[in-house]
Every structure is written in structure tokens, then in C-alpha cells.
Amino acid sequence: MEEPTDTRGGTAENPAFSIVVEVGEADIDVLGHANNVAYLRWIQDVAVAHSEAVGLSFAKYRELGGVFVVSRHEIDYLRSALRGERLEVRTWIPTAMAAKVVRCTEVRRASGEVVVRAQTVWGFIDTARARPVRIPDPVREAFGMPRTKRASSVSGEGP
Numbered sequence: 001m002e003e004p005t006d007t008r009g010g011t012a013e014n015p016a017f018s019i020v021v022e023v024g025e026a027d028i029d030v031l032g033h034a035n036n037v038a039y040l041r042w043i044q045d046v047a048v049a050h051s052e053a054v055g056l057s058f059a060k061y062r063e064l065g066g067v068f069v070v071s072r073h074e075i076d077y078l079r080s081a082l083r084g085e086r087l088e089v090r091t092w093i094p095t096a097m098a099a100k101v102v103r104c105t106e107v108r109r110a111s112g113e114v115v116v117r118a119q120t121v122w123g124f125i126d127t128a129r130a131r132p133v134r135i136p137d138p139v140r141e142a143f144g145m146p147r148t149k150r151a152s153s154v155s156g157e158g159p
Contacts, residue, residue, distance in 0.1 A: 014144030017050040033080035096145035
């Protein structure tokens, strides 16, 4: 996957979003640091929280007839996080295509040191047909993505 164009995260139109997590006992593996699966969960958690923060709850996605699903994760584990550490999980969307987006995520210590850097490809699917469809304009607007020239709903109905 290509390097993100903005590793600081976000733009004025599409700002980065972050949550803080604490590395808990359940996150620790046999080596005494956060397990890879914990990072994956935090990557999903921040994406869901970002979506909800811009007004796109699962109920809203259902109303629009579609939802984002993961088609690819690429994760670089740069350093280990330890039990009790508080980490900022920051995400932003540098690239939006017709039916998918690339979402970047960084996990950082309070010092700003990057622990994990990830890119995830999220495809937008019609929930009734389980097929890729264009990302509706209300979703693009909520995240600050460019508008499409197509209908504003998954069902194909106009605005």
C-alpha cells in the first residue's frame, strides 16, 4: 500500500479524529506487551467512534442502505505498548474513491512517539445485496470527502 500523503493526519475539511485507550490486562500477550489483535481492535474502535462523531451511527447507515466493511489492513508495528500505558489512537481519511476509502491510523504514546501506523481499505456495500456501491453524498459530506455526481442514497434514489 502507498504511504499516506499526510502522516500528521487530516485536513481542515477532513480533520483527524482520536480516542484514548489504556492498555489493559486483556490486551497483553505472553511477551508482556500489547498483542497485535489489541491494535486491530483499537483501529476498528477509532473508526467506529469517528463515524459516530460525525453523525453516522449504525442506525443511520442502515437508513442509507449501506455500510463500510474492511477489505484490507496493513499494519506496521513500530514499538511495543505495555500494560497501563495510555495511547492516543488517531485516524483520518486521506483518500476517497467511488466505493471505498483509505483510512490511516496512528497509535501514539503521550510523548508523541508512534507505536503503530496502519492503513485500512474500507469498502462501502449495499446491505441488502452485499455488493459494493458508491459512497452516498451524506456520508461523503459527514467525513469531508468530495461529493460524487451520482445519487445520494444507496438505493439509487436521488436527493
